[in-house]
Amino acid sequence: MSGDSYSVILVHSTSHAMRIEKLLGERGVACKMIPVPRQISSDCGVCIRILQQDVEPARRAVAAAIEIQGIVPIQGGLR
């Protein structure tokens, strides 16, 4: 899996992250909670890491349910 590329869904609150984890799980989109990468934000919370190829399905799954800060690609080191 080391060749996979990832994006992270940035959220306002850990509670929001938990909701998104459930939403993605229900739709079969693999995800993992990770600390927000320092390069992206100084927030101390968590974000949701997804495979790059799942960005659009994830965006659709989340769009109607919850306001997010954004989905941004990440490079290496956080697998």
Place this chain on the structure above:
Amino acid sequence: MIYFDNAATSWPKPPCVVEAMMHFMAEVGANPGRSGHRLAVEAARVVYGAREAVAQVLNAPDPLRVVFGANATEGLNLALHGLLRPGDHVITSSMEHNSVMRPLRVLARNGVELTVVGCSPQGILDPDDLERAIRPTTRMIALIHASNVTGTVLPIAEAGHIAREHDTLFLVDAAQTAGAYPIDVHADAIDLLAFSGHKSLYGPMGTGGLVIGDRVDVARLTPLKQGGTGSRSEHEEQPGFLPDVCESGTPNAVGLAGLAAGARWVMARGVEGIRAHQMALTEELLRGLESITGVTIYGPRDAQRQTATVSFTIAGMETSEAGLRLDDDYGIMCRVGLHCAPAAHRTLGTFPAGTVRFGLGGFSSTEEVATAVDAIAALARKAS
């Protein structure tokens, strides 16, 4: 031993509640939402699970608008102090618990206009009286769902629709009903609902909170406290979104693990099923007490119109004496005196002597009710 003090807190708890709390302490234990490691994430899942479970029991559409605190009192204080401003008018009933009345008395001293609508001596509120009290400045109607003294159920569906028609917020104190009596936040037009986690949702003490509907402008809601939320850590200003805005500081995550288990236990049995069981027992208790000479029952005396809480007095015996004898001689635990609701006792005509209160719960049985009725009959004979 018969525990008839479920209106104060439910006991015993379902075994799954104790197990969930022990599991959290032994296997999870981290601070939810403060770090990104696996145990912190698992703790956050547990807390989110509690939001979902509570939302489901109450038919609240959005789990993220379930805000946790120490108890129903904290939820009520958040709604009242957080939204009412000098010049606003608020309407409440004469059956309220002090968890509503005391914050309102403080607010009234600081420029909020307060109307207390009277209820009948059975504690029954006429929705027309409520509607007549509305003014152009009315910002909120705050009502107890069911009296903690007599179990009298107030007409919250009617009140909710009156509030909606007059474009005012509707706050319900569901401390006595959440989990024990059907509640539909959505259908009953409830904007704010304070709940107790440790009564009929069968969680531990130290859990409760407030459901905040989408008609409430969160930007106008002042939280009771500010502090760390695990979000927006780079900012010194409190975040503006739910639930974080109202949940500063480390939460009672082990308690919420228990609350999640309790709320799921309620859903597995079904609120309707729990209500039917308690209604049958309440009917037996009411008919039993009515047959005893010297016993006066307060409230509607109709299981359809009340929760499983029954208040009564025994002629010739102080309530404190009755409470002591019930505990010492019969092993029956109940609450006696005034039940943190002086306005309700004035309405019922039981101020300041108070009442003996039996609060039945999910684990109460027909045999316990029969034993308790016999005990009251014996006490009434001695007192006469």
